[in-house]
Amino acid sequence: MKKYMLAFALIGTLAVAPGFAAAQAMDPDMPGMQHDANTADAQGTGIVKAIDTSKNTVTLQHQAIASIGWPAMAMAFKVASPELLKTVKIGDKVQFSLRPAGMDSTVTAIKSMQP
Ligand SMILES: [Cu+2]
Incomplete structure (x- = not known):
């Protein structure tokens, strides 16, 4: 047995x-x-509240981002490239692309919107 x-x-x-x-x-x-970040990027809009070139971050007061279930809030984002921080200034209304990862989310593209 x-x-x-x-x-x-x-x-x-x-x-x-x-x-x-x-x-x-x-x-x-x-x-x-989401192993291919480009196809998973979420789109958002917001206002630039702060830019920190030493930490490579931009603080955005962003609108809700429905595609990833985020409410509107203000938070600091890492940017994918320091060059992105040169294209915007505090107070700008911006459109941005986001590689979502919770509080470690990275802004992969950002541009000022026409007023
Ligand atoms: Cu947020």
Whole structure:
């Protein structure tokens, strides 16, 4: 009896392992995984409240961003490139693109809107 149970246990392990490995290998290609930042960027609008070139951040009073479920708020964002901070000034109304990651979200593009 013990021999049979061991055999079943081994067969069970062998049957499950390949499926588990395949599922893990497929994860990066599953829809909804945001491994390609460009296609996942959210769009927002807001007003520039502060610019910090030493920390590479811009503080935005932004409108709600429905696509990622964010309410309107003021917060500091890292910018993808220091060059982005040169294109806007405090008080500007801006459109921006965002790579969403909670409080670590990064602004990937920003431009002043025409008044
Ligand atoms: Cu925010």
